[in-house]
Amino acid sequence: xxxxxxxxxxxxxxxxxxxxxxxxxxxxxxxxxxxxxxxxxxxxxxxxxxxxxxxxxxxxxxxxxxxxxxxxxxxxxxxxxxxxxxxxxxxxxxxxxxxxxxxxxx
Numbered sequence: 301x302x303x304x305x306x307x308x309x310x311x312x313x314x315x316x317x318x319x320x321x322x323x324x325x326x327x328x329x330x331x332x333x334x335x336x337x338x339x340x341x342x343x344x345x346x347x348x349x350x351x352x353x354x355x356x357x358x359x360x361x362x363x364x365x366x367x368x369x370x371x372x373x374x375x376x377x378x379x380x381x382x383x384x385x386x387x388x389x390x391x392x393x394x395x396x397x398x399x400x401x402x403x404x405x406x
Contacts (some may be wrong), residue, residue, distance in 0.1 A: 328354070361390050373397065 324351075328350075336346045360367055365377040373396035381389045 361392065362388075370397070 314315055326392075332343065332347050332350050335350055336343050339346065357367070360376055361375070364377050364380070366374065368374045373394050375392050375394045378393040379389075379391040383389065
């Protein structure tokens with residue numbers, strides 16, 4: 301006989317279904333292909349622009365800058381942590397506009 305679940309608690313099966321799914325990883329090659337498809341340019345022309353854009357994004361976040369770039373949204377550094385190997389972890393908070401044009405409330 302199984303115990304009835306306590307009020308306010310989810311069953312393990314239900315919580316497994318509600319668990320967030322891991323985000324799909326998009327590599328630079330696929331990202332460049334998406335941009336090429338979006339604007340209809342040549343891959344050889346688009347790749348250096350995408351690479352320069354990604355480099356500048358990385359520099360801005362490393363410097364702790366907040367970016368406000370629509371339609372991407374507002375991205376700010378929420379936490380930074382240095383690693384032993386000389387690298388660092390930078391957590392970002394991204395706020396995007398909702399379908400009506402107003403920023404989503406959190």
